Amino acid sequence: MADPQSPTAQPSTAQRRPRERMVYSAAQLIRARGVTATGVRDVVEHASAPRGSFQHYFPGGKDQLVGEAVEWAGDFAARWVASYRETADAPSPDGLFAHVVQPWKDEFASRGYERGCPVMATAADLAGGESAVNPPLRRALARWEGAVVDELVGMGVPADRARSLAVLMISALEGAIMWSRVNRETAPLDIVVAELAPLLRAAGRAGDPPRPD
Amino acid sequence: MADPQSPTAQPSTAQRRPRERMVYSAAQLIRARGVTATGVRDVVEHASAPRGSFQHYFPGGKDQLVGEAVEWAGDFAARWVASYRETADAPSPDGLFAHVVQPWKDEFASRGYERGCPVMATAADLAGGESAVNPPLRRALARWEGAVVDELVGMGVPADRARSLAVLMISALEGAIMWSRVNRETAPLDIVVAELAPLLRAAGRAGDPPRPD
DNA sequence: CACCTACTATGTCGGTTGTCATAGAACGTC
DNA sequence: GACGTTCTATGACAACCGACATAGTAGGTG
Numbered sequence: 001m002a003d004p005q006s007p008t009a010q011p012s013t014a015q016r017r018p019r020e021r022m023v024y025s026a027a028q029l030i031r032a033r034g035v036t037a038t039g040v041r042d043v044v045e046h047a048s049a050p051r052g053s054f055q056h057y058f059p060g061g062k063d064q065l066v067g068e069a070v071e072w073a074g075d076f077a078a079r080w081v082a083s084y085r086e087t088a089d090a091p092s093p094d095g096l097f098a099h100v101v102q103p104w105k106d107e108f109a110s111r112g113y114e115r116g117c118p119v120m121a122t123a124a125d126l127a128g129g130e131s132a133v134n135p136p137l138r139r140a141l142a143r144w145e146g147a148v149v150d151e152l153v154g155m156g157v158p159a160d161r162a163r164s165l166a167v168l169m170i171s172a173l174e175g176a177i178m179w180s181r182v183n184r185e186t187a188p189l190d191i192v193v194a195e196l197a198p199l200l201r202a203a204g205r206a207g208d209p210p211r212p213d
Numbered sequence: 214m215a216d217p218q219s220p221t222a223q224p225s226t227a228q229r230r231p232r233e234r235m236v237y238s239a240a241q242l243i244r245a246r247g248v249t250a251t252g253v254r255d256v257v258e259h260a261s262a263p264r265g266s267f268q269h270y271f272p273g274g275k276d277q278l279v280g281e282a283v284e285w286a287g288d289f290a291a292r293w294v295a296s297y298r299e300t301a302d303a304p305s306p307d308g309l310f311a312h313v314v315q316p317w318k319d320e321f322a323s324r325g326y327e328r329g330c331p332v333m334a335t336a337a338d339l340a341g342g343e344s345a346v347n348p349p350l351r352r353a354l355a356r357w358e359g360a361v362v363d364e365l366v367g368m369g370v371p372a373d374r375a376r377s378l379a380v381l382m383i384s385a386l387e388g389a390i391m392w393s394r395v396n397r398e399t400a401p402l403d404i405v406v407a408e409l410a411p412l413l414r415a416a417g418r419a420g421d422p423p424r425p426d
Numbered sequence: 427c428a429c430c431t432a433c434t435a436t437g438t439c440g441g442t443t444g445t446c447a448t449a450g451a452a453c454g455t456c
Numbered sequence: 457g458a459c460g461t462t463c464t465a466t467g468a469c470a471a472c473c474g475a476c477a478t479a480g481t482a483g484g485t486g
Contacts, residue, residue: 018433034338036249040474052434055476062474114341120391124337125247127394128327137395167401168408171388172381178333179384181340182350188380195381199412231463252443265464268446275444 019057021047026069031118035066035125035133060132066122067136073118074140078147085151093200096151097169098193104177105186113181119144120174144170155204165203172196232270234260239282244331248279248338248346273345279335280349286331287353291360298364306413309364310382311406317390318399326394332357333387357383368417378416385409 016024025047029038040062044051058064084099085091107115119140126133145166152162172192179188229237238260242251253275257264271277297312298304320328332353339346358379365375385405392401 032341034247034249036247037338039472041472050434052436056433116337116341120333121337123391123395124329124334125250127391128245128329134395141392141395164404164408167389167392167404168385171392171401171405172385173388174391175384175387176380178336178340178387179354179380182336182347182354188384191377191380192384195377195412199408253445254443263464265466269463 018047018049018053022049022054022057022065023068023072025049026065027073027118028115030066030069031073031121032115034121040065063132066126067133070118070122070133070140071136074143077119077140077144081144081147081151085154091151091155093152093155093157093165093204094193094197096148096155097196097200100148100169101173101176101189101193104173104180105189108180108186108189113184116181117174117177120177141170152203157203157206161203165200169196169200231260231262231266235262235267235270235278236281236285238262239278240286240331241328243279243282244286244334245328247334253278276345279339280346283331283335283346283353284349287356290332290353290357294357294360294364298367304364304368306365306368306370306378306417307406307410309361309368310409310413313361313382314386314389314402314406317386317393318402321393321399321402326397329394330387330390333390354383365416370416370419374416378413382409382413 022043026038026043029042029046040054041051043065044054054065055061058068060067080103081096081100084096088095088099119137122133122137127137145163148166148169149159149162152165153159157165173189176188176192180186235256239251239256242255242259253267254264256278257267267278268274271281273280293316294309294313297309301308301312332350335346335350340350358376361379361382362372362375365378366372370378386402389401389405393399
């Protein structure tokens with residue numbers, strides 16, 4: 001947790017440079033209230049950053065800030081996915097999914113239901129239009145998906161199937177996050193993990209060499 | 214489609230009363246751009262309603278309007294779910310899920326990716342705080358879930374399991390909608406339907422009386 | 427010292443937001 | 457025709473938004 005190399009490591013207040021703090025703060029505020037409700041001034045204040053620095057570091061305005069926040073979130077998620085192979089002694093697709101969901105159970109249990117997923121929040125507000133944030137959004141989702149695919153392929157799941165399962169896993173997670181926040185309970189997260197487990201386990205075994213028992 | 218009793222029937226412009234039109238317009242605008250980006254004035258204009266009527270019909274202000282829009286969406290979704298039993302000759306859980314997803318494939322294919330789900334859009338923007346829209350949000354989701362549970366139970370799925378599957382189905386759908394809008398493709402919808410099909414089919418068969426074949 | 431660049435500070439602009447106050451029209455009923 | 461209710465019209469308010477202009481400071485290099 002204190003390990004700065006850990007994928008969960010986040011820039012604590014006043015550490016890191018103002019620019020990085022603003023991107024991080026933007027992601028935090030966006031996932032709590034959405035993009036439109038997150039003002040540039042709010043971000044600056046939350047990051048304890050000089051207001052004049054915003055237009056200096058982000059000449060592209062709010063769109064640039066939001067885009068970088070969303071890509072930061074995507075990279076963070078991808079790094080967390082990749083961290084599974086270090087912690088698991090017997091890697092499996094269903095174990096991977098549980099690993100991916102775990103931080104959300106912790107988040108809701110310890111910090112409440114204020115904050116959701118930055119990617120979903122941004123998509124809900126902006127994906128319907130033609131915002132400049134759209135390309136970053138696509139990249140963030142693609143990198144997250146790619147990380148999951150990499151893990152699954154490493155377990156012997158065929159690439160095509162791995163892509164489908166990645167879409168399913170992330171989709172179910174996002175929906176369960178919404179559900180959890182609306183009802184203020186973590187049960188939906190447990191449900192999707194439990195229900196998808198057999199399906200994922202089977203996909204993992206299919207990739208294994210035939211067991212001679 | 215022209216049948217006013219059909220669950221897809223929607224108030225066409227200038228039909229129905231101004232109040233109802235505003236609720237409907239609010240839902241349409243919200244699911245395209247989110248709650249915060251949807252102004253009361255936008256709704257009034259989109260509904261071709263008199264601006265003065267807004268404060269007359271919605272003394273509770275924007276929160277009331279958004280709340281009713283979200284509940285309207287929940288009822289609409291629930292009605293669509295319930296319509297499955299009329300159209301299916303051999304009802305099954307996987308068939309139900311395909312039926313639930315179908316309108317979204319049509320929506321994206323014919324009208325583009327501008328509009329997403331009103332429930333998800335509202336949840337993303339408001340579920341983290343303590344908005345007055347939260348209770349309506351919960352009701353909308355509960356009614357949607359309830360409709361799915363009713364169908365599954367009618368197929369012989371045990372109630373507890375039906376609740377879990379309903380959460381899984383709606384969660385996966387919501388995530389796939391986001392994914393589709395971000396990448397401007399309907400593939401994610403097909404993927405979740407295809408991947409969940411075996412799991413749902415098995416749940417349906419488990420509820421059947423033992424087959425003497 | 428001058429000089430350039432990186433960064434910060436602050437004020438202001440036009441536009442939009444939700445809400446409210448006030449007045450007027452439409453329409454029924456007595 | 458008078459009255460009461462329902463609905464509509466319009467203007468104004470304070471608060472806020474993102475973007476920009478301008479000026480200043482800090483720190484290094486020559």
